[in-house]
Amino acid sequence: MQQVEMISLEDLVPKKHSYRDFFKIWSFKFVEKRLQKLEKSNPHKGYGLLRLFKCLLLQFMENLSDRELERYIQENTAARWFCGFNLRDNTPDHTVFCQTRKKIGTNVLSKIFSDLRDQLKRQGFMSEVFSFVDAAHLITKANLWKERDKAIAEKYEKLNNETISKFSADSQAKIGCKGKDKYWYGYKQHTSVDMQTGLINKVAVTPANVTDSAGFKHVCPSQGAVYADKGYCTQPATREAKRTGVHLAAIQKNNMKHKNKDRDRWYSQVRSPYERVFSQREKRVRYRGIAKNQFSVFMQAICFNLKRIRVLKPPVFCLS
Numbered sequence: 012m013q014q015v016e017m018i019s020l021e022d023l024v025p026k027k028h029s030y031r032d033f034f035k036i037w038s039f040k041f042v043e044k045r046l047q048k049l050e051k052s053n054p055h056k057g058y059g060l061l062r063l064f065k066c067l068l069l070q071f072m073e074n075l076s077d078r079e080l081e082r083y084i085q086e087n088t089a090a091r092w093f094c095g096f097n098l099r100d101n102t103p104d105h106t107v108f109c110q111t112r113k114k115i116g117t118n119v120l121s122k123i124f125s126d127l128r129d130q131l132k133r134q135g136f137m138s139e140v141f142s143f144v145d146a147a148h149l150i151t152k153a154n155l156w157k158e159r160d161k162a163i164a165e166k167y168e169k170l171n172n173e174t175i176s177k178f179s180a181d182s183q184a185k186i187g188c189k190g191k192d193k194y195w196y197g198y199k200q201h202t203s204v205d206m207q208t209g210l211i212n213k214v215a216v217t218p219a220n221v222t223d224s225a226g227f228k229h230v231c232p233s234q235g236a237v238y239a240d241k242g243y244c245t246q247p248a249t250r251e252a253k254r255t256g257v258h259l260a261a262i263q264k265n266n267m268k269h270k271n272k273d274r275d276r277w278y279s280q281v282r283s284p285y286e287r288v289f290s291q292r293e294k295r296v297r298y299r300g301i302a303k304n305q306f307s308v309f310m311q312a313i314c315f316n317l318k319r320i321r322v323l324k325p326p327v328f329c330l331s
Contacts (some may be wrong), residue, residue: 013109014290015175017023020088020091020092020098021081021092021229023088023089023092024088024089024092024254025089026097027091029321030092030093032042032321033317033321036131036317036321037127037321038315039061039065040062040223041123041126041130042061042123042126043061043166045119045122045123045126046060046061046116046119047323048066049114049115049119055130058103058107058299059095060114060115060239061095061098061110062094062095062096062308063103063107063108063263064111064115065093065094065095066080066094066103066108066111067108067111067115067310068310068313068314069084069090069093069094070310071307071310071311072273072314072317072318074293076105076297077105077106077108077109078153078300080105080108081102081103081104081105081108083304084096084102084103085102088180090317098227107330112127112303112306115306116302116306117302117305117306117309118263119233120306120309120310121305121309123313124214124312124313125311127313127316128131128213130214131181131210131316131320136205136207136208136210136277136320136323137207137208137210137212138205138207138235139212139232139233139234139235140204140206140207140234140235140236141205141206141207141235141236141238142203142204142205142206142212142235142236142238142257142283143203143204143206143237143238143239143285144201144202144203144204144227144230144231144237144238144239144243145201145202145223145239145240145282145285145289146199146200146201146223146226146242146285147200147289147294148187148189148195148197148198148219148294149197149198149199149200149216149219149294149295149296149298149304150195150196150198150294150295150296151181151196151197151198152181152296152297152298152299153179153180153181153196153299155182157178158175158178158179160246161178162174162177162178168270171186172186172220175196177279180299181197181299181300182217183299183300183301184198184218184299185197185198185218185219185220185221186195186219186220187219187220188219191212194255195219196219197219197296198216198217198218198219198274198296198301198304199216199217199218199219199221199226200214200215200216200221200308201214201215201216201223201226201227201229202214202289202312203231203232203237203288204285205279205309206238208319209285209319210315210316210319210320211312211315211316212230212232213229213231213232213310214230214309214312215229215230215305216269216305216308217229217300217301218305220241222245222247223240223242223243223248224242224243224244224245224246224247224248225240225247225248227239227243227247227248227251227252228247228251231251231252231257232255232257233255233257234255234256234257235257235258236257236258236260237252237257237258237259237260237261238260238261238278238281238282239259239260239261239262239282240261240262240282241261241262241264243259243261243262244261244262244263244264244267248261249261256318260278261278262275262278263275274284289326292311298306
């Protein structure tokens with residue numbers, strides 16, 4: 012005679028699982044409010060946008076492709092629990108996730124990220140007294156061999172930022188350069204980090220040919236002191252810092268008249284812990300176009316902040 016044991020999905024998820032901590036850290040009520048307007052027009056495949064948003068959150072949390080995410084939610088009980096699916100519920104297939112990203116869009120996601128940032132500020136996890144700003148290169152999903160051959164066939168002498176958009180599948184990507192010989196084709200991610208806790212305050216994506224100094228306006232904090240490298244000591248960044256009233260502590264270039272080596276050495280020491288963190292991020296992007304990659308970096312920033320808050324002390328209260 013077979014015995015049948017009744018068990019709930021709640022019982023299958025360990026009490027100390029990280030996904031449980033994310034619910035303690037972040038209330039999804041305000042996310043649901045942001046998604047309600049989009050949901051009225053279409054409940055989106057019957058799953059609901061909030062559940063699908065949680066699926067996307069896990070995708071960037073675990074660095075999964077759409078097909079990998081489909082299988083992950085099917086097979087992982089903790090993932091089912093986090094996203095709000097029961098053991099017998101049908102879970103989304105990989106095509107739904109792409110449609111969900113388009114449905115939510117970068118504009119709505121930017122508001123969700125801003126809401127989380129504002130809650131972090133109210134809870135005292137982000138003060139903007141001292142900020143770290145830096146830029147990292149993002150390599151697009153394209154190689155330039157076919158583009159080069161097309162340019163040669165149409166009698167172009169060289170492939171540069173003026174001509175590459177005519178031939179490339181990713182028309183918004185540009186060729187960027189760091190130093191004298193480090194070139195890449197794609198985008199640039201600009202990031203502002205609160206140095207009190209290491210949480211991401213602002214993040215933005217621009218074409219690769221936008222200088223660090225010109226991109227500073229997208230991630231400039233509203234107050235305090237900003238520690239930056241040599242790329243931010245030029246006029247666009249200094250002008251933006253003056254406009255917003257922040258103190259720009261940027262390392263000076265060697266040929267600058269007022270360079271202070273001792274001060275710049277100290278700036279480098281202050282910045283170094285945060286440079287190590289962001290040097291480990293993935294350099295290749297999944298998507299083409301600024302909007303899709305901006306969506307991606309917003310999701311990555313949300314996931315980074317949630318993981319970071321888990322290790323902060325004193326204990327975290329729910330951000331409701």
